[in-house]
Amino acid sequence: MLRHRQAVGTVAVIAHRRKSLGGGLDELRRLLADQEVDRLLWYEVPKSKKAPKQARKALKEGAELVLVWGGDGMVQRCVDALVGSGVTVGIIPAGTANLFAGNLGIPEDLPEAVRIAFHGESRKLDLGKVNGEHFAVMAGVGFDAEMIKDADRGLKDRLGRIAYVWTGLRHVRGELVRMEVKLDGVTWFEGEASCLLLGNVGTITGGIEAFDDARPDDGWLEIGVTTAKGPIQWARMLGRMSSGRSEESPFVRMTRARKVHVRLGAPMTYELDGGAKESVTRLKAKVVPGGITVRVPASAEPGEEPAE
Structure with a gap:
């Protein structure tokens, strides 16, 4: 069961509605209800190329934490829109490969991914940039x-x-x-x-x-x-x-x-x-360098397996 911590201001969820993890988006909503969230913004998209527009909306609405639900394509589209914004990203690995989450030690386990997104360690991570x-x-x-x-x-x-x-x-x-x-x-x-x-x-x-x-x-x-x-x-x-x-x-x-x-x-x-x-x-x-801030397991350095 997730423990209550200090309140989080505005949290945005950007979800690929065709992707699934655990009990799906319904379970995600229930898990978020256990967090002290002042304001929840919810955006669902049918494909990852629709995600950047919603990410920019979330920024305009003052999101402090953006949860990205989907695979590496969703993460890539969202971080491309959020780079340099200072907002923190939480990854919910609901895609096919989930390579970025896996490299960071974020498991394909919905309750644990949510726990990390809210209570993990915030780290500034590099991005690459190709043809803009x-x-x-x-x-x-x-x-x-x-x-x-x-x-x-x-x-x-x-x-x-x-x-x-x-x-x-x-x-x-x-x-x-x-x-x-x-x-x-x-x-x-x-x-x-x-x-x-x-x-x-x-x-x-x-x-x-x-x-x-x-x-x-x-x-x-x-x-x-x-x-x-x-x-x-x-x-x-x-x-x-x-x-x-x-x-x-x-x-x-x-x-x-x-x-x-x-x-x-x-x-x-x-x-x-x-x-x-x-x-x-x-x-x-x-x-x-340091293009995006991501919540990672507090026990693991970026690119390393989390401690047992």
């Missing part, structure tokens, strides 16, 4: 983005996380594309590659520990380029990544930077936090 839009978990171009684009075509709702595996298998034979990657103004990679990843946290799509030392509050973006082609090379590379030895793969180059400029030899789809975007030939990215 912010992300919390990762951005990618190439294999990763094509896999996510296919999963978004109804498969994710029907199959859940396995949709990423299914669509990933279809893209391991994809062609390499020429890339030029500049980090902080210096050319770092120039050649053919199948995937470029920018990470703010360690665990990415499919639960893979892609960036072993990543932290969402260190002021850096993690960078990875993959040159794997075909099922055998991809299997070898993913095997190394799944065992936490990404840097040992001959098909991976990894480092970190604050600013990234990418030029592609052909148009490629890119993605932010599991949401597919348009095809581009250039990417411009940077880290936004």
